[in-house]
Amino acid sequence: MYKQRFTIVAIGLGLSLACTLWAGDVATFMDLGFSMDGRYYAFGQYGIESGTLKPWADIFVVDVPKNNFVSGGRLSYVHSAPIIQGQDGSGALYSLLSSNGSLFSKYGIDFLRQSRPLYLSMDSKAGSSSNNTSIEFRDFETGDSYVANIVSLVEGSGDNIQSSFFINLECTKNDGSKKKYVVGTPQLKRPAVQSYRICRVMIAPKDGSMIFVIEMTKKAISGSDIRYMVEALRL
Known part of the structure; x- marks a missing residue:
């Protein structure tokens, strides 16, 4: 009985700590x-x-x-x-x-x-707008390689914060030729969004539809919420 009560208390403390951390x-x-x-x-x-x-x-x-x-x-x-x-x-x-x-x-x-996956972030800082780090990935079926970085535009602070972003993408084809794209809608201001991160890049099977999965950190009443959106590009 004592062991069972101790286990319940330990689990409760663990859950409380997790809630405190996020x-x-x-x-x-x-x-x-x-x-x-x-x-x-x-x-x-x-x-x-x-x-x-x-x-x-x-x-x-x-x-x-x-x-x-x-x-x-x-x-x-x-x-x-x-x-x-x-x-x-x-x-x-x-x-x-x-x-x-x-x-x-x-x-x-x-x-x-x-989608067919091209990139999956294992680093919480990679592809983040907060430190402006680029990500690199390759499509092994076509041989094309890519470099992408996300640029955010933040206005205000606290409860009045709003932001937008765009993605600079450079594609190096298998033959060595290069092409650049700008993906996103920088004029669209999103209330309460503090930062953005490219957490996945995927492509449609057998055509050129590329999907960037964007992780958004949003200011909440208590702490921050994580939400997702996508940016789409027809290559």
Whole structure:
């Protein structure tokens, strides 16, 4: 009995320490797939609200050539009750998916046609706007190599902070030729976003749709929240 009580106390202290170290909530990114021609891409994110413990989810459908959401392509859901112990909040995403099948059918999204990974960050500082570090990656199928760096534009501070960013991308083709791109919408100011980081780069199977997964650190009531967005480029 003493051992059981000690274990429960230890777990409780561990959870309290984890909450202290990161008071906001951290989203999980989900690659939901492309349309057959690579023109449209869908992704989602889900998590648990740090204050209410309610599971939540977002789904987005992107027009890749326009690097913008399709009409009606932003959906959100917050469950009415806290999660059951042991759950991770993914049920909110599944609920959102099951009730919006017509959206994916309209744009031909195939959940089995997911991205091919080109880059996955294992360093929290790499590809970050806070220290302006570049990332390098290669497409081993084509032989093309890339260098990318993210540039952020921050205005204000505290509760009034807002920011935007863009990505400088240079591609060196297998034949040695080079091409440069600027990806993003620097004129779009996002309230409460403190910093950005390139955490993944992916490409559509068999075409030139490149997806940058951007991790955003947002100011929250207590601590910071982690959310995701994408920037799309048709090479």
